[in-house]
Amino acid sequence: MLRTFIAVGVLLGAALAPFAACAAAPLELKSVTVDLPDSDRTFPPGPGSDAVNNNCLACHSAGMVLNQPALSKAAWSAEVNKMITAYKAPVAPEDVGTIVEYLxxxxxxK
Amino acid sequence: MIDLPLPGGPDARSITTQFPQKGSMILQRTRPPLLETPWDVFDTGVFTPNNQFYVRWHWAGIPTSVDIDTFRLTVHGHVQRTVSLTLKDMLDGFSRVELAAVNQCSGNSRGFFAPRVPGAQWVNGAMGNALWTGVRLKDVLDRAGVKAGAVQVRFSGLDEAVVPDAPRLMKSLDVDHARDGEVMIAYAMNGEQLPLLNGFPLRLVVPGWYSTYWVKMLNDIEILDQPDTNYWMKTAYTIPDTPHASIRPGDTGVKMVPINRMVPRSFLTNVSPGNTVPVGAPTPVRGIAFGGDCGVAKVDISSDAGKSWNPTQLGKDEGKYGFRQWETRITLPSAGRYTLMVRCTNTNGEAQPDTPNWNPAGFMRNVIESVDVIAA
Incomplete structure (x- = not known):
């Protein structure tokens, strides 16, 4: 994607304009209620995907895992063990090997 | 969708507008949210808009409702008297202070680590600069009366772990740091109340330090008479006690310390990799820089892959802990490929290194950035 530097030049002055702070005005806080989106994404089907879906999605959505780079079996094993020991993920011991193999x-x- | 320049991938991410009080963000994780600021936002000025300020939560137990009338901030522990403060107390009961400061995730730019490391695969957008409005932490601590023998001050917020017995997020500062008059409790950013996902109603602001200490939805301050050994201080967010927190992959037995001060960084914001630049014509280039734990002294640019450097002009100083814009013009003499590099030197005399650091957590990247362009 190419940008034109002519347009950039025109914008240069505007971009350097000082920020207009309005914090000097009286501040009034308002209560907030929001809805946070959830993810219905599950792990791609394959050997062990049920174990991963059942054990991992309680704490975090699948995207976190599926966005990870190529990691070795040792690295995935360390991650799964960290989830269990540090973050107290209630993973059944017999599922650990299955989860690591899947990941x-x-x-x-790799 | 957007493709992030992550070596080896996966590089595809959704652009989401589904999060409350947030505009377009790069979706790194839905729950708990990890939302990255799209890069073009950083070209629009030194203050990052609240609705595109990056978001990072550790646990999914995030309250979706905060009532300003029932919220309380409690100060307790090794103090003369426990204090419970309303938001009205916070707004009306203390001197109001304002400070521009960069909030940057410890793992900003983790996705560029080589070899790659696990964690949130941020590119460079897990940072932002805001004008924070609030009160000095020192003033709040004085209201409770810190007793002699206090060692650290521990902060936690309304968010909760979703697993029983899991370590809820708590972070601590040394008592002298907490009382330095700069650390503040913010109730506004860029003149408005904080978006819930950025910590409404109160957020700790620790100028010059990584965001892990900037506790969101701050509702509990505990003064400790012993060093904090909780998981989030002793194990998580620790770095090798080495120059640039850097080790070789596979090195073990290295002394680890809690991550702390930020280091200088600078970026090009109006030039992207692969852009075409006109040959022989002065071309405006610009970007942002920050000094880390102090101000920006200078930003230099190279158009020959770092062999020679030229100064740039710095924009208005909005505060030493904030982003500083820089600009200059470059003239590329003949057709071909050029590597542009930008280097910040901070007011402590520390310059960005020319080789990337590495550590297993992917923290504190601040190597000189480079962008390949084509003169034609």
Missing amino acids: TSLPSA
Whole structure:
């Protein structure tokens, strides 16, 4: 994607304009209620995907895992163990190996 | 969708507008939210708009409703008297202070680490600069009366872990740091109340330090008479005690310390990799810089991959802890490929390094940035 530097030059002055602070005005806080979006994304089907879906999605959505770079089996094992020991993820011991195998077989894994 | 320049991928991310009080953001994780500021925002000025300020939460137990009448900030522990403050107390009961300061995730730019490391795969947008309005932490601590023998001050917010017995997020500062008169409790950013996802109603502001200490939805301050050994201080967010927090991949047995002061960085904001620049014509280039834990002394630019450097002109100084815009014109003499580089030197005399650091957590990247362009 190419930009034209003519347009950039025209914008240069505006971009350097000082920020117009309005914090000197009286501040009044208002209560806030929001809805946070959830994700219905699950892990791609494959050997062990049920174990991953059942054990991992309580704390975080799948995107965090699927956005990870290629990681070795040792690195994924360390991550899964960190979730269990540091963050107290209630993962059944018999599922740990299955989860690590699944993560190591993700398309991004090596 | 957007493709991030992450070596080896996965590089595809959604652009989302689904989050409350937020505009277009790069979706790194839905729950708990990790939302990255799109890069073009940084070309629009030194203050990052609230609705595009990056978002990072550790636990999914984020309150979706905050009532300003029932909210309380409690100060307790090694103090003369426990204090419970309303938001009205915070707005009307203390001197109001304002400060521009960069809030940057410890792992900003983690996705560029080589070899890659696990964690949020940010590019450079896990940072922002805001004008923070609030009160001095020191004044709040004095209201409670810190007792002699206090060692650290621990902060936590309304967010909760979603697993029983899991460590809720708590961060601590040394008592002298907490009382330095600069650390503040903000109730506004850029003149408005904070978006909920940026910590409404109160957020700790620790100028010059990484964002892990800027506790969101701050409602609990505990003065400790012992060093804090909780997980988030002792284990998480620690760095090798080495220059640039850098080690070789595989090195073990390195002394680790809590991450702390930020280091200088600078970026081009109006030139992207692969852009075409006219040959032989002065071309305006600009960007932003920050000094880390102090101000920006100078920003230099190179158009020959770092062999020679030229100074740039700095924009208005909005405060030493904030972004500083820089600009200059470059003339590329003949057709071909050029590597533009930009380097910040801060007012402590520390310049960005020319080789990237590495550590297993992907913290504190501040190598000189480079952008390849084509003169034609």
